[in-house]
Amino acid sequence: MLHRSGRTCWRRFAAVLVPSLAAVAALGIGMAQGALAASFFISGQRFQVAADTLRAGGLSIYPMVDVTRKGTLVPVVVLGFRHAQIGGLCLSVVIDVPLLGPFTLLLTGGDGRRVEAANLFIDATSVVAVQADTDDIDIGVAAGAVTKGPVNPKDRNSRWFDPDVFAQQAQSVVLSDVRVISVAVSAGTLNVPNLALHIKQGSHRCF
Numbered sequence: 001m002l003h004r005s006g007r008t009c010w011r012r013f014a015a016v017l018v019p020s021l022a023a024v025a026a027l028g029i030g031m032a033q034g035a036l037a038a039s040f041f042i043s044g045q046r047f048q049v050a051a052d053t054l055r056a057g058g059l060s061i062y063p064m065v066d067v068t069r070k071g072t073l074v075p076v077v078v079l080g081f082r083h084a085q086i087g088g089l090c091l092s093v094v095i096d097v098p099l100l101g102p103f104t105l106l107l108t109g110g111d112g113r114r115v116e117a118a119n120l121f122i123d124a125t126s127v128v129a130v131q132a133d134t135d136d137i138d139i140g141v142a143a144g145a146v147t148k149g150p151v152n153p154k155d156r157n158s159r160w161f162d163p164d165v166f167a168q169q170a171q172s173v174v175l176s177d178v179r180v181i182s183v184a185v186s187a188g189t190l191n192v193p194n195l196a197l198h199i200k201q202g203s204h205r206c207f
Contacts, residue, residue: 042184044068046125047093049180050206051086055173056120058082059134060149062167065160066123066183074183076123080150081173086115089192090206091185104204109192119188121152126181136171143167152186179207 060080065073091107109115136148143151144163148171155161 041069042066042074042123044070044072044074044183045093045095046181046183047091048206049122049178049182049185050088050090051178052088052176054081054084054086054129054175054178056081056084056175057172058149059137059170059173060146060151060167061169062143062146062151062155063165064123064155074125076125076183077127078152078155079122079124079127080152081117081120082150084115084117084120086110086117089115092204092206094203094205101201102203104200104202106198106200106204106206107196109195111194113193115193116191117187117189119150119152120190121150121155121184121186122180122182123184124180124182126179128179129175130177131175133174134170134172138169141167141169 058081060078062078062080063075064078065075067073087110089108089110093105094102095105097103138148142163143161143165146167146169148169151161
């Protein structure tokens with residue numbers, strides 16, 4: 001395991017995810033052989049999550065595979081945050097409505113106040129941040145040995161979860177100008193001040 005202590009800074013957070021994305025391919029081999037099974041189904045609809053800032057205590061990054069009700073396999077990287085504060089939250093998903101065309105479900109929050117979340121998990125297919133600062137980071141830790149950040153209980157108890165696969169963890173992280181393509185988000189608690197939810201005709205994505 002490659003271990004680094006202290007503060008680490010990346011201009012592009014995506015660089016941290018490359019090894020985890022590679023580990024997803026290893027999980028895919030297990031899927032093809034029928035050795036793994038899904039713990040829950042996702043819609044498969046990709047949506048955007050953006051934030052001006054995300055500050056978290058307890059970070060985990062590990063690969064998983066989500067599955068839709070139709071059986072489509074969706075490799076993802078799970079970002080887990082034990083406690084998170086989010087500024088300038090935006091979530092958008094564009095849905096094609098028959099005969100009417102595209103409509104956007106747009107959710108915003110945290111305008112002037114930070115969104116607070118505990119045990120927040122983002123199942124992502126793409127993650128980019130302009131700036132990422134971490135404290136006490138471990139790169140290459142086994143997923144089953146992650147302790148600094150959370151692991152979703154639904155993942156840990158699933159046959160999809162490989163405790164020996166490549167993962168990462170950090171004591172804390174600060175991300176700036178975050179842009180995520182996700183298929184699922186879950187949280188133990190989520191407090192969203194100044195919540196606004198709109199349905200808009202056309203495409204009105206977060207980014």
